[in-house]
Amino acid sequence: NAGVMQNPRHLVRRRGQEARLRCSPMKGHSHVYWYRQLPEEGLKFMVYLQKENIIDESGMPKERFSAEFPKEGPSILRIQQVVRGDSAAYFCASSFRAWDRSTNTEAFFGQGTRLTVV
Amino acid sequence: LAKTTQPISMDSYEGQEVNITCSHNNIATNDYITWYQQFPSQGPRFIIQGYKTKVTNEVASLFIPADRKSSTLSLPRVSLSDTAVYYCLVWGTNAGKSTFGDGTTLTVKP
Numbered sequence: 001n002a003g004v005m006q007n008p009r010h011l012v013r014r015r016g017q018e019a020r021l022r023c024s025p026m027k028g029h030s031h032v033y034w035y036r037q038l039p040e041e042g043l044k045f046m047v048y049l050q051k052e053n054i055i056d057e058s059g060m061p062k063e064r065f066s067a068e069f070p071k072e073g074p075s076i077l078r079i080q081q082v083v084r085g086d087s088a089a090y091f092c093a094s095s096f097r098a099w100d101r102s103t104n105t106e107a108f109f110g111q112g113t114r115l116t117v118v
Numbered sequence: 119l120a121k122t123t124q125p126i127s128m129d130s131y132e133g134q135e136v137n138i139t140c141s142h143n144n145i146a147t148n149d150y151i152t153w154y155q156q157f158p159s160q161g162p163r164f165i166i167q168g169y170k171t172k173v174t175n176e177v178a179s180l181f182i183p184a185d186r187k188s189s190t191l192s193l194p195r196v197s198l199s200d201t202a203v204y205y206c207l208v209w210g211t212n213a214g215k216s217t218f219g220d221g222t223t224l225t226v227k228p
Contacts, residue, residue: 004161033214042205042218043162056215091161099214107214109161 003027004094004110005074012116013082021113024074025094032075033099033107034060034067037089049075050098082117089114122206122219129225136193138222140206143187151182151189152213154205156221162205166191193224201226 003026013019025032030051035043045059049069060067064082069075079086093099093107123141130136142151150169154162166173168180168189179192193200203221207213 031214035218040220042220044217045215048212048214056212059215059217093161093214095214098212100210100212106164109163111160114159 004092004108006090006092006110006113008113009111010114010116012118014118015083016081019079019082019086019115019117021077021079021090021092021115022074023077023092023094023110025092026096026108029094029096029108031095031098031107032069033093033095034075034077035091035093037091037112039088043091046077079115082115084117087115087117122208124204124206124219124222126220127223127225129227130196131227132197133195136196136200136224136226138191138193138204138206138224139188140191140208140219141188142206142208145186145208146210149186149208149210150213151180151186152207152209153178153180153189153191154207154218156203156205162218165204196224196226198226198228200224 005024032049034046037043047060047067048056064080066078089112091112093109095105095107097105099107152167153165156162166178166180170182173180181190205218205221209216
């Protein structure tokens, strides 16, 4: 897990506020993946980004959620007008190349941001 | 994406070998099998990956039968620090898009 930095580690928001979750990938990694994990469940894919581009956002809710990975700086997962159901742990992973079998690449996960909506 | 089924929980004692089996009946020809370990409040950590037969590394072995409809993660001589959730992931073209199953909670007792 060392190398992929997520902040904050814990985030508390009131219903209706915005939440911004940051992910700094490992040095040299240009591929970032965001996942959401509800209590007692596995991680569910949300979005895959490669520097300045969203490659696949099929796992992300159509409303209130957005993600970006600018040329400079961390990847940001933004949740607008949060609701209690958004409370979860959000993990990001990064890889040097696209994380698929053709590249035999491993992805490394951060320690997650635990979002609590009150 | 192939659906995976794992036992919800397993108990073991220090020094024992632990085998966790994952069923993936709908695995596709080009799919790989990867196992991850997750401790509380941390992100998943890669353990081992394979396509068929047997794979071994410094921490675990992965056994995959010829029909590839299941796989078994083998942890030799577990210790208390191996208490964690273990996820089996079956993936093909885009591993990053895969969804982890509910995992197996392994509890190692002294």
